[in-house]
Amino acid sequence: MRVVPSELYTNLIADLQTDRHNENQAVIEASSGQSVNTLSDNPLAAGQLVLNRAQMADVDQFSYSVSSVQGSMNSADSALNSVVNSLTQAVSVGTEAAGGTLSSPELQALAQQVSQIEQQVVGLANTTYQGNYLFSGSAVTTQAYTLDISTGAVTYNGNDDSNQVQVGEGESMAINLPGSTIFNASGADVFQSLAGLTTAINSGDTTSIGTAIASIQSALNNVIAQRSIYGVRLQELGADSTNLGQEKLTLQRNQTGLIGADEAQVATNLSQAEVTLQAAIAAASQVSQESLLNYLK
Amino acid sequence: MGNLNGILSLASQALLADQGALQVTSNNIANANTPGYSREVPVFEEAPSTDEGGVEYGEGMTLAQVNGIRDEVVELGLQQSLQQQGQINSNLQSLTQVESLFNEAQGAGLQAPLSQFFNSLQNLSTNPTDLSLRQSVLSAAQTLASAFNQASAGLSQVQSGLNQSIPQAVTEINQLTGQIAELNGQIASDEGVGTNPSQLIDQRDQLIEQLSGLVGVNNIKASDGSVSLTTTSGALLVAGEESYALSTGPTPSGNQDVFSQGQDVSSGLTGGTLGGYLQTLNQGVMPAENSLDNLAANIVSAVNAQQQSGYDLNGNAGTSLFTPLSGTSNAGAAAEMSVVMSDPSQIAASSDGTSGNNGNALALANIENQSLAGLGGQSVMGYYSNFVTGIGTQVQQATNQQTAQDLVVQQLQNQKASVSGVSLDEESANLIQYQTAYAASARVVGVISQIAQLAISLGSSS
Numbered sequence: 001m002r003v004v005p006s007e008l009y010t011n012l013i014a015d016l017q018t019d020r021h022n023e024n025q026a027v028i029e030a031s032s033g034q035s036v037n038t039l040s041d042n043p044l045a046a047g048q049l050v051l052n053r054a055q056m057a058d059v060d061q062f063s064y065s066v067s068s069v070q071g072s073m074n075s076a077d078s079a080l081n082s083v084v085n086s087l088t089q090a091v092s093v094g095t096e097a098a099g100g101t102l103s104s105p106e107l108q109a110l111a112q113q114v115s116q117i118e119q120q121v122v123g124l125a126n127t128t129y130q131g132n133y134l135f136s137g138s139a140v141t142t143q144a145y146t147l148d149i150s151t152g153a154v155t156y157n158g159n160d161d162s163n164q165v166q167v168g169e170g171e172s173m174a175i176n177l178p179g180s181t182i183f184n185a186s187g188a189d190v191f192q193s194l195a196g197l198t199t200a201i202n203s204g205d206t207t208s209i210g211t212a213i214a215s216i217q218s219a220l221n222n223v224i225a226q227r228s229i230y231g232v233r234l235q236e237l238g239a240d241s242t243n244l245g246q247e248k249l250t251l252q253r254n255q256t257g258l259i260g261a262d263e264a265q266v267a268t269n270l271s272q273a274e275v276t277l278q279a280a281i282a283a284a285s286q287v288s289q290e291s292l293l294n295y296l297k
Numbered sequence: 298m299g300n301l302n303g304i305l306s307l308a309s310q311a312l313l314a315d316q317g318a319l320q321v322t323s324n325n326i327a328n329a330n331t332p333g334y335s336r337e338v339p340v341f342e343e344a345p346s347t348d349e350g351g352v353e354y355g356e357g358m359t360l361a362q363v364n365g366i367r368d369e370v371v372e373l374g375l376q377q378s379l380q381q382q383g384q385i386n387s388n389l390q391s392l393t394q395v396e397s398l399f400n401e402a403q404g405a406g407l408q409a410p411l412s413q414f415f416n417s418l419q420n421l422s423t424n425p426t427d428l429s430l431r432q433s434v435l436s437a438a439q440t441l442a443s444a445f446n447q448a449s450a451g452l453s454q455v456q457s458g459l460n461q462s463i464p465q466a467v468t469e470i471n472q473l474t475g476q477i478a479e480l481n482g483q484i485a486s487d488e489g490v491g492t493n494p495s496q497l498i499d500q501r502d503q504l505i506e507q508l509s510g511l512v513g514v515n516n517i518k519a520s521d522g523s524v525s526l527t528t529t530s531g532a533l534l535v536a537g538e539e540s541y542a543l544s545t546g547p548t549p550s551g552n553q554d555v556f557s558q559g560q561d562v563s564s565g566l567t568g569g570t571l572g573g574y575l576q577t578l579n580q581g582v583m584p585a586e587n588s589l590d591n592l593a594a595n596i597v598s599a600v601n602a603q604q605q606s607g608y609d610l611n612g613n614a615g616t617s618l619f620t621p622l623s624g625t626s627n628a629g630a631a632a633e634m635s636v637v638m639s640d641p642s643q644i645a646a647s648s649d650g651t652s653g654n655n656g657n658a659l660a661l662a663n664i665e666n667q668s669l670a671g672l673g674g675q676s677v678m679g680y681y682s683n684f685v686t687g688i689g690t691q692v693q694q695a696t697n698q699q700t701a702q703d704l705v706v707q708q709l710q711n712q713k714a715s716v717s718g719v720s721l722d723e724e725s726a727n728l729i730q731y732q733t734a735y736a737a738s739a740r741v742v743g744v745i746s747q748i749a750q751l752a753i754s755l756g757s758s759s
Contacts, residue, residue, distance in 0.1 A: 039692060043692075046402055050678065054408055065420065132426060295725075
C-alpha cells in the first residue's frame with residue numbers, strides 16, 4: 001500500500017476533530033447535568049419530556065386548585081360549625097321556655113333571643129370567602145339570604161347548583177353545597193323552624209314550643225349531616241394533596257430518567273475523551289518530518 | 298557494426314531522457330502539497346533497434362511521454378460522495394436552526410406557554426368571578442400567541458435564509474461550469490495534438506469536486522477527453538466547450554426554484570449544498586411550518602368555539618378569545634395568532650349565564666386533553682410532542698448521515714491520495730535513480746570521447 005504524507009495529515013485532522021467533538025459533548029453533558037441537550041440527542045425522550053413537563057404543570061395546577069378549594073371549604077365548614085352551635089343554643093332556649101312557670105316578659109325575652117339567633121344564622125349563611133357567597137350555589141355574587149326584619153321571613157336568593165373543580169387527572173369535586181340543601185331542606189328548614197320557635201315562645205303554649213324544638217332538632221340534624229359532607233371532602237382533598245405531591249416526585253424522577261445525565265457515565269466519558277484526544281495530539285506531534293530526501297547529499 | 302558517433306548520440310539521448318525524468322521528479326516534489334495534483338511518471342521507451350550486417354543493435358531509449366497517475370473510478374466515487382456530503386451538511390445546518398427553535402431540552406418551545414394557558418383556565422375554574430384570575434387567562438393567551446408568532450418567525454427566517462442561499466449557490470455553480478467548459482476545450486485540443494494535458498485534467502477534477510460540493514452531477518467522459526455534466530435531474534450543465542447556466546425564480550409558495558433553459562428542474566435535484574437547501578425547504582422547514590400552523594389553527598378554533606358556547610361574567614354570550622382564522626386554509630395561522638379580547642370579564646367561564654358558574658372554564662381548560670379531529674385525533678400536547686420528536690429525528694438522522702459520509706469522503710480522499718499523491722520517499726529514490734543514470738550516461742560520453750581522441754591520434758607520430 002502506497003502511503004503519502006497528505007493522507008496522514010488528513011486522517012490526523014479528522015481524528016482530532018472527532019476527539020474534540022467527543023470531548024465537547026462530554027463537557028456539555030457534565031456541565032448541564034443532562035444527557036439530552038438538543039432534540040436530536042434523543043428525539044423520543046424529547047417528545048416524552050414535553051408530555052412529562054405538561055403533566056407536571058397540570059399537577060402543580062391541581063395542587064393549587066386543591067389548596068384554593070380547601071380554603072373555601074374550611075371557611076364553609078367553620079361557618080356551619082357556628083350554625084350548629086347557634087341551633088343548639090336555640091334548642092336550649094326553647095327548652096327553657098317549655099319549662100312553664102315563666103312570666104310573659106320572661107318568655108318575650110327568650111323569644112327575642114331566638115330571633116337574634118335567627119339573625120346570627122342568616123349572617124352565617126351569608127358567609128363569603130374571597131368576596132364570594134359560600135352558600136348561594138353557583139350564584140356566588142348574589143347574597144344567599146335576605147331577612148325581612150318586619151315579617152321575619154328569610155328568602156333564599158341563590159340557586160341549586162354547585163361548581164365542580166378538577167383536583168386531579170379526571171378527578172373532579174363539588175366545591176360547595178347550595179344553601180337550599182343546608183338551610184332549606186324540606187321538613188328541616190332552619191329559618192322556618194327558628195321563626196316557629198319564636199312564635200311558639202311568644203304564645204307561651206308549651207305543646208307548640210315542644211313541636212318547634214323538635215323541628216329545630218331535625219333542622220340541626222340536617223345541618224350536621226351536610227357539614228359532614230364538607231368534612232369528608234376536606235379529608236379527600238388532604239389525601240389528594242399528598243397524592244399530587246407524590247405524583248410530582250414521580251414525574252420529576254421520570255424527567256431525570258428521560259434527560260438526566262448518569263454522572264458516573266459522564267465522568268468516564270469525559271476522561272476517556274480527554275485521554276483519546278491527548279493520545280491523538282501526541283501522535284500528531286510525532287509524525288515523522290523526515291523523508292528519504294533528508295538523506296540526499 | 299556499431300560506430301562511435303552512434304554511441305555518442307545514444308548516450309546523449311539517454312542524458313536528455315534522464316534530464317526529463319529529473320524534471321518530472323522535481324515537479325512532483327514541488328507539487329507535493331498542491332491540492333488536486335496528480336503525480337506524474339516519466340515513461341521511457343526503448344529506441345527501435347538497427348540492423349547492421351545482420352546484427353541487431355539497440356539504439357538506447359527515449360522519454361516517450363509523461364503520464365499523470367489517476368484512478369478515474371476513485372475520482373468519480375469521490376465526486377459522488379462529495380455531492381452527498383454537501384447535501385447532508387447544508388441540510389443539517391438549517392435543520393439545526395429549526396431544532397433550536399423547539400429545543401424543549403433547554404426549556405425553549407411551546408410546551409410551557411401551552412401548559413400555562415390551559416392551567417390559567419383551570420385556575421379560573423376555582424374562582425370564576427375573580428378578575429385577577431381572568432386577567433391572567435388573557436395574559437397567558439397573549440403569551441401563547443406570541444410564542445406561536447416567534448416560532449413561526451423563526452421558521453420563516455430559516456426559510457428566507459435558504460431562499461437567499463439558493464441563488465448564491467446557483468451563481469457559484471454557473472461560474473464553475475463555465476470554467477469546466479473552458480478547460481474541456483483546452484484538454485480536447487491538447488489531446489488532439491498529442492500533448493499531455495495532465496495539469497489541465499487535475500484542474501478540471503478540482504473544479505468538478507468543488508461543483509460536486511454544490512450540486513449533484515452525472516459525469517460522462519467523451520473520447521476527446523472532455524466531460525459532459527448533467528444535474529441528477531438530467532439538466533445539462535456542461536457539454537464539451539459549452540456550459541449551460543442554471544437560474545432561479547420564485548414559485549407561488551414564495552420559495553426559490555431552480556430553472557435550466559426555462560424549465561423548472563427543482564424536483565429531483567439532489568446532491569451538494571443546493572440539494573441540501575432544497576431538501577431542508579421541502580422536507581424540513583415547510584412541513585414544520587404546516588404543523589405549527591395546524592396546531593395554532595386548531596387551538597384558535599377550539600378555544601373560540603368553546604368560548605361561544607358559554608357566558609361571560611355579565612351573563613352575555615361568549616365571544617372569540619383569539620382573532621378568528623382569516624381564510625379557509627390554516628396557512629399563516631401561527632404567524633397571525635393573536636388575542637382579540639381585551640376585557641377579562643368577557644372570558645366565558647360560565648356555562649349557564651350565572652356569573653359564578655365555572656362549567657365553561659373547565660371545558661376550556663380541558664381542550665388541552667381533548668382529541669382534536671384537526672390534529673389527527675391527537676391532543677394538543679400529544680401533537681406537539683410528536684412534532685418535537687419528528688424534528689429531533691430529522692436532525693439525528695442527518696447527524697448520523699454526516700458522520701458516516703465524512704468517513705466515506707475521507708476514505709476516498711485517502712484512496713485518491715494513495716494513487717495520485719506525491720510520496721517524497723518515492724521521489725527521492727527516483728531522484729537518485731535518475732541522477733545515477735544521468736551520471737552513467739555522462740560517463741559513457743566521456744569514455745567515447747577518450748576513445749575518439751584515441752582514434753583520431755591513431756597513426757600520428759607522437
